[in-house]
Amino acid sequence: MAKFFAVTILVIAILSAIPIVRNTWHPVEDISTHGQAIDDQLSETMWEAGISFLASQILLAWLIWRFSSNRAGEKTKSFPGGAMGLVAAAFILVGVEVLALGIFGVKAWANLYFTPPGSDAMPVQVQAGQFAFYFRYPGPDGKFGPIHADKISEASQNFFGLDPDSDPDAKDDIVTAEMAIPVNREIRLLMHAKDVSHSFYVPALRIHQDFVPGLDLQIHFTATKIGRYEIVCSQLCGLGHYNMKAYLDVLSQQDFDDWLRKEAAMQ
Amino acid sequence: MHDMSAHAAAHHGPPTSFIRKHIFSLDHKVIGKQYYGLGLVAVIIGMVLSWLMRIHLGWTNAAIPGLHLLSKTGAPGDVMTPEFYLQLMTMHATFMVFFVLTVAPFAAFGNFFLPIHTGAEDMPFPHFNMMSFWTTFVAFCVMILSFFVGDGPTLGGWTQYAPLSAVGSVAGPGQGAGVVIWATSLAIFCLGQLFGALNFIPNVLDLRCKGMSLWRLPLPTWAWFITSCMGLTSFSVLMPACILLILDHVAGTSFFVASNLVINDQLQPHSGGSTLLWQHLFWFFGHPEVYIAIVPGMGIVSHVLICNMRKPMLSHRVLVYSMGALAVLSYMVYGHHMFVSGMNPFSSLLFSFPTLLITIPSTIIVLIWIGSLYGAKLRINSASLFALGFISMFITGGVSGFFLAQPSIQILLHATYFVVAHFHFTMAIAALFGIFAGTYFWFPKMWGRMMDETLGKVHFWCTFVGTYAIFMPFHYLGLAGNVRRYSSFPADYMQSFVGVHKFITIAALFTGAAQLIFFYNLIHSRFRGKPAPDNPWQATSLEWSIPSPPPHDNFGGRHVVVYHDPYQYGVESSTGDYVMQDSPEQVKTEHEEA
């Protein structure tokens, strides 16, 4: 039975590796400017993890095969080098490996979080609430009117609680249910949570950021490919969490301007 | 060293009444069995909940016969609503993490065997020990209660992030009374764990018998000791978090709920609370908790493997130091659950480095196990199969950790099925395999009967292959962006995932059914199993020097003296290739230095 077990481990390890090698399931295509570093990091990690996984499962299988027969009369023996050799191997091999991953990974993270947005990044605000995303564009004045929580009303479609009568900045704000952005233009996304925790996850953009009720956050990115993508909520927010999503349209500058004009007219 | 264990701090004679013998027992062995029984009931509940979840994920609109009996509003026409899915999911995780993984490998086996391993008659404070079980039992009952109140159990996940967990029922079904019950149950649970640690730690430090130095303690005892220290310091943080959460619900405070929140067009009355505060408090507890779930399993697996390899581990001390290192580091890594939470991104980097470094002690442990297999004379039986399976599962689970330890990769993988794969491999499968290994190994000692070996092996094969079939695909789904905690997948890019989910569900139902073999084996062997000898496995540690099952005071009035390290295998002695820890026989070693 030991030999059968060894073979089973081997077969499972190989079967598990096949979809990875064949890239059957993989992240959606990256359309961001900062995502390449993330994908490189993923690929690097996959190699190291994959090799560690296969090597250790194969080693386990071989040892079970080799040392399980009833070798009466034979004595047990020790691994050459004893424990200290293995401890050293763990520290050196694994230590170097993980530190390398960590250090090189800093850049991918820093690209997104430690670089400030450019001064001409286009501001868009997204508000997450049970169970939809709404977006707001500042309009020609480039300023967002303040949010009045007591005026928020789904019933009257005042999603952001705007008061255009008393706030001049709010007069030209454009509120939409879908997000559209021009291609190759840096976007500065202001994130506001209306009720509970949500998350803004756009796999194609390599963006993943939680909303924090009580704390308005800001991230920035640039999309490089025209198309229709999905934004999904990834932080459990209640019963409608599974269905909380919105479309992101990356358009040419011309198409975007047209779209924005049309949306403005519908306010 | 004094023979301190001869009179335990509260000397108690054998009980005579039924209640004292089986219900309110002061005997650590009975308490251990009670915990095991509790873990068994909890794992059945957790498993059934998971089957319901899996059926819904594969066949979202299916009517599951009888489902409406579990909830007043959650299953109209026996079709699961999204909210009921989340409620089942929350309860599944809560029961599994607390009432199975903290109870079975630690409280159940630990209570039964730790005093025996130290050569003591009982735990130092048997009344507190009895209270620890009954407190845990009360916590369990309170958690069950949540199915029967109002709109059912809480749906916020076992992580209960605020403000969803703190604003009350306006946020969703189960978020009112359901959350208060959940938090109350866990606060009570924390107390039960404290009473347990109160016994485990002094037993190891103060009640060791003559000759039992700390280094002569067997590995499970070291594991339980380290786990108790972790439990002591981490559950003491969960309790305050739960208290604050309860206060936000019933007392109108605003610890976790920020200002100006609007739900259902109503401005919420809370103000000024910190959303992230809950996450910090919870994960400071939560990360050590997962090591609490796995470290006893590591000790048990080492113990079972050594006996079945007929040789000791390459280094007893390195294993102990590594488990200790895991415990210490576990407090420094909790922020890896919060990389994209909105906390300072620099903190994310800070947390990622210890998270990557914690790979090192884990690797050392696995390498010591693997290195010790070299040159062994492996015996294959149900216990050793599960122990070896643990190693395979832990490797798989650990490897996925490489990805999740890096913030940049979490941008893609956070809150996806990749995370679910990682913690199921390490906790659900590996830790569970540790429980199985311990059960097959120690059942003869605990109940005085042998389990059926054939059934054990069938159980192993179904479970080993089955759990790989269930959880390996989770990795692929995660890589492709399948978000977790979804009751179904309406997003366009997730449409292709449903087929994979169907496969997983079938694997899950099959593997779940195979567990019936284990339950049958347990129950049948308990009453009809072959009577077990004192030492069926030719093992060396102290539990095998006493009858199966042991007498009330463990050693029958004998003052135990220990002469050896706990794992004298591969030697030439009058008993064979091993010498028992309390045997005065001096032996020449046969163990070859390769």
Next chain:
Amino acid sequence: MATTVHEPPKVEPRRAPGGPGNPGNGGLRNLVPNDDSLPAVRDYAPAPSRTGIWVVMAAITMTFAAFTSALVVRQGAALDWHHLTLPRVLYWNTLVLLASSVSLEISRRRVAVFMGGPRTLDLKPARWLYVTLFLGLAFVAGQYAAWLQLRSEGLFLATNPNSSFFYLLTALHALHVLGGLTGLTYVLRKLHGVILRRSTLDTFSYYWHFMGVLWVYLLLLLWMRL
């Protein structure tokens, strides 16, 4: 690789429980009487109850550490921190609690003398323990007075975050003090039955002094932050 066999360690002659002429461990006389016929009275070192109380103190420390960090984070989370003036009675209570630690130490010496030597009634060993009990109860009563004071100022549990933490921290501490007082009644019961172990009294003392230290810490925290 464990291959050597150790000699069983030399067993020191078992120390008889303390009594006149038999000092016992560490100089402080063993409080257990010299009579083996009493059940389960063998004392030995280290007593598990001493380790056990450190376990308890560790847990309580972590609990209050968690509350401290909650306080600090909550203070930084919003601008709704309204400073409150601590009721004066808190300072008196502090003195009362510290005095109870002093009375406890006095009683420990007296009890040691009583248990280890000829029992003369005029030693009154229990008196100082009763003083400790009384002072402990006075402390709790004083805390209650502090709460009443705050209530009269319109500050309740949910009024603002400061008041929330004030009530929470002082109430939890008072609850632990009451737990300690329960332990004290257990000690008194044992003393009256003349089967008090030294380790039991020591265990209680560590806990009681810890309550004092914890209170001083909380007072400083409340004073600095609230």
